Amino acid sequence: MKILGFILCIFLSIVIGFLFAGIAAALGFGTLILTGILILMNGTKRWSGIKIASVFLFFSVIGYVLMMACGLLNANPAVHAKVKGIKEEIINQGYQPKWFIISQKRYGFFNNLLLNSVKNGKSKHLKGKAIDLYVIDINGDGTYGKEDFEIIEKAAKKNQRKFKLRNGKVFDYFGKGYFSQHMVHIEIN
Structure with a gap:
């Protein structure tokens, strides 16, 4: 069940990034990836607020870079x-x-x-x-x-x-x- 939740979060993060490309979508991407990781790790380890914020920021930036690389941003x-x-x-x-x-x-x-x-x-x-x-x-x-x-x-x-x-x-x-x-x-x- 954890893996299914993780996969669903990954899928939704890609859909949101594709349909709503931009900063808000990058933040949604980071949120969903973080949520998927937390679902996958549920009950195994407790994360500090700094670690959660760092993972969120990291995947938000990755999401934005992926949107740029795939041509979803920056038209004139x-x-x-x-x-x-x-x-x-x-x-x-x-x-x-x-x-x-x-x-x-x-x-x-x-x-x-x-x-x-x-x-x-x-x-x-x-x-x-x-x-x-x-x-x-x-x-x-x-x-x-x-x-x-x-x-x-x-x-x-x-x-x-x-x-x-x-x-x-x-x-x-x-x-x-x-x-x-x-x-x-x-x-x-």
């Missing part, structure tokens, strides 16, 4: 503004977009591991000028398809006309596999 503020502007425009049209960010600034070694990424140092992710979204639904029909992407694309074009600093392309990944077809790439020049 202008591309974040573009994503936010697209979302606001879609909401103004009466839709309820459901998506989460799955990639921001990447390092070359990680970028080269990804199947659908641009290689040879030309990916906008390497400079933090792109964000990939995993889209669940836009138009409210419970699925993601070409109609949903067209709504995103039109919102991006309208947003670009208002804010020239947000110029850049929006790409879909249809035909690239089940997981990838839900992705949308948003970049700035």
Whole structure:
């Protein structure tokens, strides 16, 4: 039972780090890893407050470093503004977009591991000028398809006309596999 609790804490820490990447997620990551360790060691040894705080801080930092290494942080503020502007425009049209960010600034070694990424140092992710979204639904029909992407694309074009600093392309990944077809790439020049 202890091992199951430990594994659950590890799994939840990864999910929280992935879905809510940032400082708060790093603190959640550290908390869950610490909780998993305490569950695993329950009844074997009593830890001091300093040791608990040290382990929490250590795993929080590890979580943040992992988020950076996996490209979940540090995109340019202008591309974040573009994503936010697209979302606001879609909401103004009466839709309820459901998506989460799955990639921001990447390092070359990680970028080269990804199947659908641009290689040879030309990916906008390497400079933090792109964000990939995993889209669940836009138009409210419970699925993601070409109609949903067209709504995103039109919102991006309208947003670009208002804010020239947000110029850049929006790409879909249809035909690239089940997981990838839900992705949308948003970049700035």
